[in-house]
Amino acid sequence: MTKDLTKEDLENFQSAYEKTPCADVIARTVQENGVTAASKNFSAKANHDHVFSVEVETGKITNQKKSGRCWLFSTLNTLRQQVAKDLKVKDFEFSQNYDSFYDRLEKANMFYEKMIRLAERDDDDREYLFELEWGDEDGGQFANAATLINKYGLVPKSVMPETFVSENTSELNDVLNLKIKKDALEIRKMKKAGKTEEEMRAFKLEKMKEVYRMLVYAFGKPPVKFDFEYRDDDNQYHIDRNLTPKEFFDKYVHVDFSDYIDLTNAPDHEMYKHYSLSNQDYLFEGEHVTYVNVPIEELKAAVIAQLKSGKAVWFGCDVSKDMDRENGVLDTDLFKKGELFDIDLNLDKAGRLATRVGECSHAMAITGVDLVDDKPVKWKVENSWGEKNGNKGYFIMTDAWFDAYVYQAVVLKQFATDKQKEIAQTKPEPLKPWDSLG
Numbered sequence: 335m336t337k338d339l340t341k342e343d344l345e346n347f348q349s350a351y352e353k354t355p356c357a358d359v360i361a362r363t364v365q366e367n368g369v370t371a372a373s374k375n376f377s378a379k380a381n382h383d384h385v386f387s388v389e390v391e392t393g394k395i396t397n398q399k400k401s402g403r404c405w406l407f408s409t410l411n412t413l414r415q416q417v418a419k420d421l422k423v424k425d426f427e428f429s430q431n432y433d434s435f436y437d438r439l440e441k442a443n444m445f446y447e448k449m450i451r452l453a454e455r456d457d458d459d460r461e462y463l464f465e466l467e468w469g470d471e472d473g474g475q476f477a478n479a480a481t482l483i484n485k486y487g488l489v490p491k492s493v494m495p496e497t498f499v500s501e502n503t504s505e506l507n508d509v510l511n512l513k514i515k516k517d518a519l520e521i522r523k524m525k526k527a528g529k530t531e532e533e534m535r536a537f538k539l540e541k542m543k544e545v546y547r548m549l550v551y552a553f554g555k556p557p558v559k560f561d562f563e564y565r566d567d568d569n570q571y572h573i574d575r576n577l578t579p580k581e582f583f584d585k586y587v588h589v590d591f592s593d594y595i596d597l598t599n600a601p602d603h604e605m606y607k608h609y610s611l612s613n614q615d616y617l618f619e620g621e622h623v624t625y626v627n628v629p630i631e632e633l634k635a636a637v638i639a640q641l642k643s644g645k646a647v648w649f650g651c652d653v654s655k656d657m658d659r660e661n662g663v664l665d666t667d668l669f670k671k672g673e674l675f676d677i678d679l680n681l682d683k684a685g686r687l688a689t690r691v692g693e694c695s696h697a698m699a700i701t702g703v704d705l706v707d708d709k710p711v712k713w714k715v716e717n718s719w720g721e722k723n724g725n726k727g728y729f730i731m732t733d734a735w736f737d738a739y740v741y742q743a744v745v746l747k748q749f750a751t752d753k754q755k756e757i758a759q760t761k762p763e764p765l766k767p768w769d770s771l772g
Contacts, residue, residue, distance in 0.1 A: 354676065364674070373674040378667040381732065384725050386702035386714045388638070390646050393418055393425040395727025397720035399501035402472040405650075405697040406430055406437065407718035409479035410488075412646045412699050417586055422566040429494040432579065433479070434472065435553045436486045438506075441470040442514055442545045444616035446538040449518040453525035453534070464767045465613070466518065469511040472503050474614075476648050476697070476744045480591035481620030486556075487579030488587060493560045499552040506552050513548070517541045562586075591621055595750050595758050597633045598625035598742040600771055601684035605629060606753070610762035611772055624762045625771065626754050630737050634710060638703055639749040646699045646716065649743040652686075653696035656735060662724015664715070664731040666738050683738060687770040694741040694771070698729070710736070741771075 351357055364372045392415060398407045410428040418426040448465045455462040499506050517537075524534050562574040562582060577585070603609065607627050614623040637647045656668050672679035686692030702714030713736060715729040724730070731740075747755055765771055 360674065369671060369674070370669060373669040373671045375667055375670050378663075378665050381665070381667075381712065382661070382663050382730050384714075384728070384730065386704045386712070388641050388705060389702035389714060390415065390641060390644055391419075392646065392701050392716055393427075395716065395721050396427060396430075396718045397727075398430070398718045399496075399720075401434075401501060401503040403430060403434060403474075403503075404718055405474040405476065406433055406479050408648050408697040408699045408716075409476055409483075411716055411718065412648050413488075413587055413589060415646060416588065420586070421564070421572075422568060423564060424567055427491040429489045429491045431491075431496050431500040431553055432489045432494040432556055433482050433486065434500055435494075435549055435556050436482055437474065437478070438470060438472065438510070438549055438553075439542075439546060440482070441616045442510070443538070443542060445470055445514050446517065446521070446541065449521045450531060450534045450538065453522050461767065466515060468613070468767070470514055471507055471511075475623050475650075476594070476596060477621040477623045478614070478616065480594070481615075481617045483583060484591060484620055485617065487581070487583040489557060489560060489579050489582060490562060490564070492564075493557055493562075494554060497553055506548075510545070510548060513544065514541075593746055593748075594744050595747050595754065596623075596625050596742055596744050597636060597750070597754065598627050598771065599630045599633050599683070600625070600627050600687060600741060601682070602687040602770055603627050606757055608757050608760050608762040609765050609771065611765050611767075611769065613767035614772065624758075625742060626750075626757045628754060630740075632751065632754070633740070633743055634736065636745045636749045636751075636754075637700055637743050638705070638710065640745050641700065641703055643749070645746070646701045647743055647745060648697060649700055650694040650697045650741050652692050652694060652739040652741070653698075655692075655739050659719075659723055662717070662727075662729040664729055664735045664739070666732065666734045690770065692739070692741075692770075700731075700743070701728070709733075 360372075392411075396407050396411060398404055407430055410430060410433075414426050414428055418424055445465070445468075452459065452462045452465065521534055521537065524537065557579065559576050559578055560582075562577055563572070565571050574585075598609075605627055609625045609627060611623045611625075637649070640647050651664075653664070656666050657664050658668055681689070681691060683692065698718065699716040700713055701716045703710050704712045704714075710733045712733060713731040715731050717723065717727055717729050719727065721727045747758075750758075
């Protein structure tokens with residue numbers, strides 16, 4: 335038996351195909367309509383009503399447009415609920431652009447610091463190449479948002495509205511990454527020439543001036559002080575003058591990010607362990623990206639408890655799997671691709687993570703759940719893709735989809751178990767940058 339395919343092998347393949355019932359009919363259907371449309375299961379629609387027994391009051395949907403800022407939008411969406419209630423402004427919205435500015439600035443600074451640290455590594459060193467590829471993109475985690483907000487504060491959207499670039503980040507991503515990676519080569523040359531770390535850091539600060547200028551051109555100049563002026567839902571006028579972004583956050587947003595715990599469900603990792611992913615931290619001080627790995631039922635119990643208290647929940651998932659974007663549905667029963675091809679395509683969560691078929695690709699907010707006999711059957715999800723998707727921007731997530739594709743949820747510690755809180759106090763086991771949880 336040879337390693338290469340032979341003519342006899344190909345004849346056997348064709349013979350097996352011709353013996354498959356309705357093969358030509360299925361082939362024509364797939365070729366004309368595509369895999370997704372041909373495998374769609376219309377009977378699944380029966381379970382997609384927008385009725386939930388537990389529901390958090392929310393405002394108008396937000397829209398991240400063509401950017402990777404879902405993690406920031408979903409964080410601000412969970413924070414704005416209490417502010418909207420306190421101020422009696424139902425559709426209050428924070429400026430995502432304000433924190434996006436400092437997000438990209440801090441990521442550039444951390445990138446340069448990593449290049450200084452790794453300057454002596456070989457050109458094909460795995461960590462160096464990974465960090466070089468990672469660069470300065472607009473994705474992130476809840477802990478990143480928490481650290482940014484603690485350092486820089488918040489402003490209302492009216493104070494620093496979106497720009498074309500903040501809503502369409504691909505062009506900026508290209509030019510910014512070209513710039514910092516060019517600088518990375520200069521840092522390596524400096525190291526080979528015997529320059530000191532302080533000399534490389536001085537070079538970094540000169541280059542950060544250029545990054546800052548690029549970001550002002552793209553996002554606008556972030557405010558140092560501003561007047562907070564608004565009319566509430568009763569048409570009453572209010573103004574609070576000369577606030578800094580930190581003062582605004584401290585005065586109007588009553589949250590302590592240290593009160594939160596990030597629960598994850600990663601069956602390819604040991605349960606009841608505390609993990610850290612330091613390569614996704616880009617500020618040296620503040621909240622760090624860590625996870626407490628728990629069974630999915632425990633994660634769901636914490637989410638339900640927080641929803642019952644009237645608070646939405648930030649969560650991370652693999653949104654591209656089994657999704658009907660137009661109708662806003664996340665359902666493992668939506669498509670029957672295995673049946674279509676008459677092959678077994680079932681791969682459990684641990685297998686998807688281990689093979690990198692599964693990944694935490696998107697963050698949203700859970701704002702409701704439908705409980706039957708105290709068991710969840712579907713969940714209400716506040717997305718940040720505008721009102722044209724789903725039910726005015728809100729998605730339905732079946733409980734089976736939650737089990738399969740939800741990887742993390744950030745909840746207040748008061749809704750975690752004593753065991754989970756104890757684990758969160760232990761020293762986390764550091765994960766490699768290329769770990770499946772990354």
